[in-house]
Amino acid sequence: MNLGELLQCCQYARRLYRHPDEVGCSTACIDMAVEVDWDGEFDPQNPKNWPSVKKWRMTLIVSCFALLSLLTSTMISLSTREIARSIDADDLLKVDLISSIFLLGIGFGPLVLGPISEINGRVRVLILGNLFFILWNTVSGFSHTVGQLTAFRLLSGFGGSAPLAIGGGLMSDLWQPEERGRALSIYTAGPLLGPAIGPIIGGYVTQHLSWRWIFWIVSIASSCFSILAISLLKETYAPKILSRKAKRLRLETGNTNLHTKYDDTDQTFYRLLKGNLVRPIKMISTQVIIQVLSLYMAVLYGIMYLVLFTFPILWTNTYRESVSTGSLNYISIGVGFTLGTHVGGRFNDWIYGKLKTRNHNVGTPEFRVALMVPGSVLLPIGLIWPNIGSAIFCMGTIMCFQGIQTYTIDAYPRYASSAISTLNVLRSLTGFAFPLFAPAMYDKLGNGVGNCILASVLIALAASVPALLWKYGSFLRKKSGYAAGDGN
Secondary structure: OOHHHHHHHHHHHHHHHOOHHHOOOHHHHHHOOOEOOOOOOOOOOOHHHOOHHHHHHHHHHHHHHHHHHHHHHHOOOOOHHHHHHHOOOOOHHHHHHHHHHHHHHHHHHHHHHHHHHHHHOHHHHHHHHHHHHHHHHHHHOOOOOHHHHHHHHHHHHHHHOHHHHHHHHHHHHHOOHHHHHHHHHHHHHHHHHHHHHHHHHHHHHHHHOOOHHHHHHHHHHHHHHHHHHHOOOOOOOHHHHHHHHHHHHHHHHOOOOOEOOOOOOOOOHHHHHHHHHHHHHHHHHHOHHHHHHHHHHHHHHHHHHHHHHHHHHHHHHHOOOOHHHHHHHHHHHHHHHHHHHHHHHHHHHHHHHHHHHHOOOOOOHHHHHHHHHHHHHHHHHOOOOOOHHHHHHHHHHHHHHHHHHHHHHHHOOOOHHHHHHHHHHHHHHHHHHHHHHHHHHHHHHHHHHHHHHHHHHHHHHHHHHHHHHHHHHHHHHHOOOOOOOOOO
């Protein structure tokens, strides 16, 4: 007896006797172990079969959450002097720490929130994480000491990491491999455009209101968006959806042996939580693919934030521009990210489809490496000029990010949130650390020599990482206990 026949039997029993125990089918209903799964390949409850409008809505909502939380990572970069005077901070390193400490929370938050989303689902983690962010971001505006502002920024970063923690998993839940390139380009636009436009908003808010309103405006916007989004958010994590389905069917049929393929009857919640929290550490320790991609992404992210945080020094100190005028130079960064989003998203899916067709219609994660090649070429070129170069650099950055993240999601679909969270840790550490040493580096070496050194590092990584993954990626996945095979 399959699940459909079992349900028909129990429904008939309920109509006649109100409970399946009272008819001959009770043995099957009560004792038969049946696996609950999707109702066929085209089950409308499967998020991958949702209407495109619904899938794009979910993608855009999470991207907007990420944009709002990452706004605050750079909004105060042009306001450090005003903040230092207001809270009596005479140590420049402490002031720089206030700016970058947010990224430390962004980095370590997904280590907890990503695995938890693989237990309790994506939506709950996103909502609670965003509420945590709003709370501490609001409190940041009331700070009166360096210690208070640093601590509150760290905590708000932890909560603000929720959309980053679940984003990779959400892409895996919703989209087929041949669709993920464009979808991921829209999702990644939020967390990358946020830091680009943050200084523009922050510069004008500081000049016309107060640096404290930088935090309060973001909290107000996040609160309003949360109220709007909560009613539109739907759970996308397959194990969670199927678990709810199995629970409902157990109540309807009286069969306590209904289960999903993801259930482990011997697993307690504590052991499940412990296993999920430890998984990112195991992945970074044992997965060569994760190690290589983490290193590459960390360098890219570190240099990107180095550019973002040193822009005020360049425009306000060297070119003597006002805070608000200097902030307008960040438009070039936004242009680069926008171009990279548009070009990278289309090229990612197009080249994946072409290579899949040539490979007897079997897709592999290694097909995502193709997008990293042009992106990697643009990176060192973009470090030559301050404005045009910044646009080129940011275009290359987002194209590489898209290639790295789609590769990771395709290679680790079951544990996409944990895998992406692992990548986020190292990249956020460099995003936190690079801006701290950047002023000293440029003071000693100058902008020209300093950027040449960074470009040399990028050239070395650009020449090795894509080649390594293209040649050995399939072999490394076959040796992994976490990665998927080809065609998944």
